[in-house]
Amino acid sequence: xxxxxxxxxxxxxxxxxxxxxxxxxxxxxxxxxxxxxxxxxxxxxxxxxxxxxxxxxxxxxxxxxxxxxxxxxxxxxxxxxxxxxxxxxxxxxxxxxxxxxxxxxxxxxxxxxxxxxxxxxxxxxxxxxxxxxxxxxxxxxxxxxxxxxxxxxxxxxxxxxxxxxxxxxxxxxxxxxxxxxxxxxxxxxxxxxxxxxxxxxxxxxxxxxxxxxxxxxxxxxxxxxxxxxxxxxxxxxxxxxxxxxxxxxxxxxxxxxxxxxxxxxxxxxxxxxxxxxxxxxxxxxxxxxxxxxxxxxxxxxxxxxxxxxxxxxxxxxxxxxxxxxxxxxxxxxxxxxxxxxxxxxxxxxxxxxxxxxxxxxxxxxxxxxxxxxxxxxxxxxxxxxxxxxxxxxxxxxxxxxxxxxxxxxxxxxxxxxxxxxxxxxxxxxxxxxxxxxxxxxxxxxxxxxxxxxxxxxxxxxxxxxxxxxxxxxxxxxxxxxxxxxxx
Ligand code: F0G
Numbered sequence: 001x002x003x004x005x006x007x008x009x010x011x012x013x014x015x016x017x018x019x020x021x022x023x024x025x026x027x028x029x030x031x032x033x034x035x036x037x038x039x040x041x042x043x044x045x046x047x048x049x050x051x052x053x054x055x056x057x058x059x060x061x062x063x064x065x066x067x068x069x070x071x072x073x074x075x076x077x078x079x080x081x082x083x084x085x086x087x088x089x090x091x092x093x094x095x096x097x098x099x100x101x102x103x104x105x106x107x108x109x110x111x112x113x114x115x116x117x118x119x120x121x122x123x124x125x126x127x128x129x130x131x132x133x134x135x136x137x138x139x140x141x142x143x144x145x146x147x148x149x150x151x152x153x154x155x156x157x158x159x160x161x162x163x164x165x166x167x168x169x170x171x172x173x174x175x176x177x178x179x180x181x182x183x184x185x186x187x188x189x190x191x192x193x194x195x196x197x198x199x200x201x202x203x204x205x206x207x208x209x210x211x212x213x214x215x216x217x218x219x220x221x222x223x224x225x226x227x228x229x230x231x232x233x234x235x236x237x238x239x240x241x242x243x244x245x246x247x248x249x250x251x252x253x254x255x256x257x258x259x260x261x262x263x264x265x266x267x268x269x270x271x272x273x274x275x276x277x278x279x280x281x282x283x284x285x286x287x288x289x290x291x292x293x294x295x296x297x298x299x300x301x302x303x304x305x306x307x308x309x310x311x312x313x314x315x316x317x318x319x320x321x322x323x324x325x326x327x328x329x330x331x332x333x334x335x336x337x338x339x340x341x342x343x344x345x346x347x348x349x350x351x352x353x354x355x356x357x358x359x360x361x362x363x364x365x366x367x368x369x370x371x372x373x374x375x376x377x378x379x380x381x382x383x384x385x386x387x388x389x390x391x392x393x394x395x396x397x398x399x400x401x402x403x404x405x406x407x408x409x410x411x412x413x414x415x416x417x418x419x420x421x422x423x424x425x426x427x428x429x430x431x432x433x434x435x436x437x438x439x440x441x442x443x444x445x446x447x448x449x450x451x452x453x454x455x456x457x458x459x460x461x462x463x464x465x466x467x468x469x470x471x472x473x474x475x476x477x478x479x480x481x482x483x484x485x486x487x
Contacts, residue, residue: 016340018333018429021326022422025072032058032388032487039385039476046464047381047449048397049390058388059428061417064331064356068274068421071321074314081309090312091303094279097316101252101323102229102259104281106288108295109305109312113230113268113278114139119294120226120266120280125149125190132180133193134172135159135201137228138398140193142458149190152180159201160411162361163343163351167242169204170197170235174213186221196258197231197238200394202414203335203354205238208246208257215261224287227262230271233328234355240325252323263287269311271356273318274421277307331355331419334429338417341433347440350414357418360436362395365415366446371396373448373468376413382446383415385472386479387435388487391417397449398460442478447471 009019033041033056045051054060060067082089091109098107110116117140125131127148133140135153144151154176158166172194181189192214198204218225236254239246246254259265264287269277280295282288292302299306307315321327332355339353348364362369362376369375376395384390395413402408417432439446453464 016337018330018337018426020422020425021330022071030058031055034487035385035476035479035483038388039472042381042385042472046453047377047467048460048463048465049380049384049392050461051464052384052390056388057384057390059424059432060390061357061419061424061432062390062392063416064271064418064420065268066270066276067418067423068271069423070274070314071317071327074274074317074321077313077317078310081313083309084303086301086303088303088309088312090309090316094312094316094319097319098279098281101255101319102265102281103256103283104259104265105283106281106285108280108288108291108302109307110278110280110295110299111306112270112276113228113266114143115299115306116266116268116278116280117143118298119291120264121147121149122294123291124224128188129190130180130184130188131190131193132172132177134170134195134206135198137195137199138458138460140195140228154180155198155201159198159204162348162364162412165352167205167238167352168207168210169201169352169354170195170206171210172206172214174210174217177214177217181217181221181223186223189221189223191224191226191264192218193226193228194262195228195230196235197355199231199356200398200414201412202350202359203231203234203356204350205235205242205355207243208239208254208261209243211258211261218263224263225261227258227265229259229265229267231355232258232267232272233322234332237325237328237332238355250323251325251328255323269315269318272322273315274321275314275318276311277305277315279305279315327421331421334419334424334426337426338419338429338433342436345437345440347436350412357391357416359394360391360415360417362413362415365440366443368444369446369448371409371413372407373450374413374465375448376410376415377449377465378446378467379415381449381467381472382475383436383439385475386439387432389417389432389435391415393460397463397465400459438479438482442475445471445475445478 041056121143125147266280336353348361350359362379366375377393395410448468449465
């Protein structure tokens with residue numbers, strides 16, 4: 001069945017319900033542990049949701065990375081995988097899928113998105129360079145800085161506003177871009193980076209109109225435009241929904257337009273094609289050759305790049321499915337449902353609803369927790385304790401320290417509740433809404449966190465923290481008072 005779209009199905013009641021346009025054919029059992037056990041699990045995890053074991057997690061909303069549901073066609077494609085060190089047919093099928101979906105001739109396979117960032121940064125960033133972008137991603141920034149580059153985020157004034165009705169908060173501010181190039185000189189700019197569905201500011205898209213303007217500036221100064229396409233499907237969906245010129249365009253044409261405006265595209269397949277792995281693609285042979293040897297050195301031979309051939313097969317099918325609106329609309333429509341319900345109740349949440357997940361404004365949720373006591377981390381731990389649902393801190397813990405050892409306070413303190421594609425149901429979403437409502441009513445009970453073990457690099461992954469007071473115990477006591485024996 002082609003072209004059945006979520007937006008085509010209206011409810012007689014007028015209710016805006018996200019409808020699942022797939023049936024569930026394989027399931028995994030979930031467990032919801034009692035609240036005392038959840039508190040113990042959180043203590044063992046050092047108040048860091050990355051350190052939880054999935055046996056203790058009910059709904060895993062940490063990320064969509066590697067956790068999207070695969071389609072029946074993806075799973076069955078894995079059976080035809082062609083095991084070979086070099087020249088595997090699986091690679092050629094993936095290359096053909098890339099050509100069809102992104103319109104690029106050359107493909108370099110890598111084991112995941114950050115591997116692409118490593119290769120792109122090594123190939124194109126020189127010490128002292130600057131890299132303008134709509135917003136950084138954690139691993140992107142780390143790789144660029146490791147290669148001696150400095151990143152500049154040149155987002156629009158609207159980008160960091162929590163409550164907004166601006167449809168494209170992921171746009172680049174063109175004047176800031178021009179000023180930056182003038183200040184440093186075009187020769188110091190390694191490239192301009194545009195991230196689709198800008199992750200760290202709430203999964204917010206950019207428009208094609210903005211991309212065209214960025215392209216114009218890039219052409220004037222002969223600067224390369226690099227697209228992080230990890231969440232390109234959702235960005236294309238938002239363009240169709242929100243940019244009038246593309247109202248009647250197919251997702252396939254929107255994807256080709258976005259890619260056609262880029263010199264180089266890289267992506268995490270863990271997101272875009274619901275598999276593992278990643279890739280770098282371009283139509284420019286010189287750019288391809290500059291990166292090719294690095295792929296062989298760091299990732300593996302050109303026709304597998306650190307991935308198994310089974311993953312490559314599923315990736316090819318997943319990429320083709322990115323052009324299917326029933327696939328890429330699923331996560332945004334569930335996110336929009338949760339965001340709109342929370343917003344109606346006055347619970348602070350990033351609007352308009354974006355891609356990847358529902359982003360709760362921890363700063364607004366817990367105004368009594370100072371930023372140096374990590375409100376987003378505190379909200380993530382509190383929410384796990386009272387619901388068994390695991391979200392991700394996207395605030396100051398995900399940031400770094402400056403040369404003097406002080407925290408660089410994040411622009412926004414967000415708790416991200418990810419919606420991997422086609423994984424959760426509406427009643428599970430309602431459970432999340434219910435528990436968040438309870439937590440908001442009891443928000444005064446939530447206190448701050450402090451580091452007890454802090455790694456120097458990407459500290460949010462492996463760091464261990466503790467509560468600043470016995471607030472988690474008090475929160476659990478109130479939960480039991482209100483919920484009795486219920487989980
Ligand atoms: N770029 C973007 C925009 C991403 O969201 C990610 C990963 C990467 C690059 C790196 O890709 O994980 O395959 O190495 N985002 C994940 C997340 C980790 O949870 O948002 P990777």
